[in-house]
Amino acid sequence: MSFTIATSLDEALASIAAGARPIAGGSDLVVGARQGKFDLPAELVAIDRIESLATIDVGADETSIGSGVTHSRLMEDGVIVDNFTAIADAAALVGSPSTRNVGTIGGNVMNSSPAMDTGAPLVVLGAEAELTTSSGRRRVGLDELWTGPGQHSAAADELCTALLLPNRPANSGSAYVRLEYRRAMEIAVVGAAAAITLDGDNIDSIRVALTAVAPTIIEVAGLDSLVGRPLDDASLAEIAEAASGQATPISDLRASDAYRRHTIGVMARRAAEAAARRASGETIAVPVNRALGIGAAS
Ligand SMILES: Cc1cc2nc3c(=O)[nH]c(=O)nc-3n(C[C@H](O)[C@H](O)[C@H](O)COP(=O)(O)OP(=O)(O)OC[C@H]3O[C@@H](n4cnc5c(N)ncnc54)[C@H](O)[C@@H]3O)c2cc1C
Numbered sequence: 001m002s003f004t005i006a007t008s009l010d011e012a013l014a015s016i017a018a019g020a021r022p023i024a025g026g027s028d029l030v031v032g033a034r035q036g037k038f039d040l041p042a043e044l045v046a047i048d049r050i051e052s053l054a055t056i057d058v059g060a061d062e063t064s065i066g067s068g069v070t071h072s073r074l075m076e077d078g079v080i081v082d083n084f085t086a087i088a089d090a091a092a093l094v095g096s097p098s099t100r101n102v103g104t105i106g107g108n109v110m111n112s113s114p115a116m117d118t119g120a121p122l123v124v125l126g127a128e129a130e131l132t133t134s135s136g137r138r139r140v141g142l143d144e145l146w147t148g149p150g151q152h153s154a155a156a157d158e159l160c161t162a163l164l165l166p167n168r169p170a171n172s173g174s175a176y177v178r179l180e181y182r183r184a185m186e187i188a189v190v191g192a193a194a195a196i197t198l199d200g201d202n203i204d205s206i207r208v209a210l211t212a213v214a215p216t217i218i219e220v221a222g223l224d225s226l227v228g229r230p231l232d233d234a235s236l237a238e239i240a241e242a243a244s245g246q247a248t249p250i251s252d253l254r255a256s257d258a259y260r261r262h263t264i265g266v267m268a269r270r271a272a273e274a275a276a277r278r279a280s281g282e283t284i285a286v287p288v289n290r291a292l293g294i295g296a297a298s
Contacts, residue, residue, distance in 0.1 A: 013133060109142075
């Protein structure tokens with residue numbers, strides 16, 4: 001077994017090109033190996049000391065979140081909380097403080113679990129993944145990146161270096177809510193993110209995405225009919241119905257498929273309501289789950 005600690009991107013990319021697997025916080029990779037889900041890869045390159053991967057850069061048109069940014073930072077960073085609030089909502093729900101201190105957004109995305117919490121927020125905010133090799137970089141949409149539970153389309157020598165998000169127009173808000181049975185160390189039973197831009201009292205744009213109800217994170221289709229309408233009870237009912245109708249959940253120890261199909265509609269509705277309230281200028285603290293008492297009771 002070999003373990004390299006990279007201190008520069010070039011060093012990491014060279015190791016990965018030579019066959020090493022990247023490890024960021026290790027909260028999926030090491031924990032999964034310890035639980036016997038898979039063997040730890042024979043060659044690892046640690047990427048958590050590469051400063052250029054731990055930056056959040058706001059450009060004229062888009063914001064880049066380095067893949068090495070931790071959940072602890074995402075839930076408190078002013079740029080994220082003010083502009084990409086659903087990501088902060090999600091990061092604040094991940095695991096425990098110790099998980100959030102080491103777990104990264106890049107690890108969350110590349111682990112490719114349909115239950116990942118930052119996935120649905122990234123989808124509704126229009127994120128693309130930046131994938132880098134020693135010879136170049138490309139951007140890929142998340143619907144193209146995630147191909148199944150724990151599976152993605154990136155090549156073995158591609159490192160996710162950033163998540164790239166278009167800057168949000170005025171009068172926009174986003175939110176992520178998750179059904180949870182307890183308040184810590186819980187993986188989403190189901191979850192939903194919404195991003196809304198308002199034109200006065202009416203919806204100018206709306207996207208909703210769902211967690212843990214399909215083999216990958218999915219975006220709810222067919223919501224364009226809501227544009228130009230207020231987010232009233234009728235619109236919210238349509239969102240809930242579309243979310244439940246498009247979900248294809250499994251039954252497991254934690255919930256039946258029927259329960260997941262029902263509750264995903266409730267979560268989608270709540271996410272849309274919170275996103276619209278934020279879009280209209282109201283401050284709802286991060287995470288929405290705690291601020292509005294959604295999920296496990298205190
Ligand atoms: C107790 C506990 C609770 C948890 N709770 C939650 C939760 O509530 N919600 C949730 O979503 N997750 C949860 N997780 C899972 C995990 O913490 C997150 O998915 C975390 O974001 C993973 O990041 P990491 O940096 O630790 O990834 P790692 O474990 O380092 O890597 C995960 C995978 O991604 C690959 N990888 C990492 N970085 C890159 C990169 N930049 N480019 C390419 N591939 C890369 C690795 O090779 C590996 O295959 C929990 C984990 C634990 C142990």
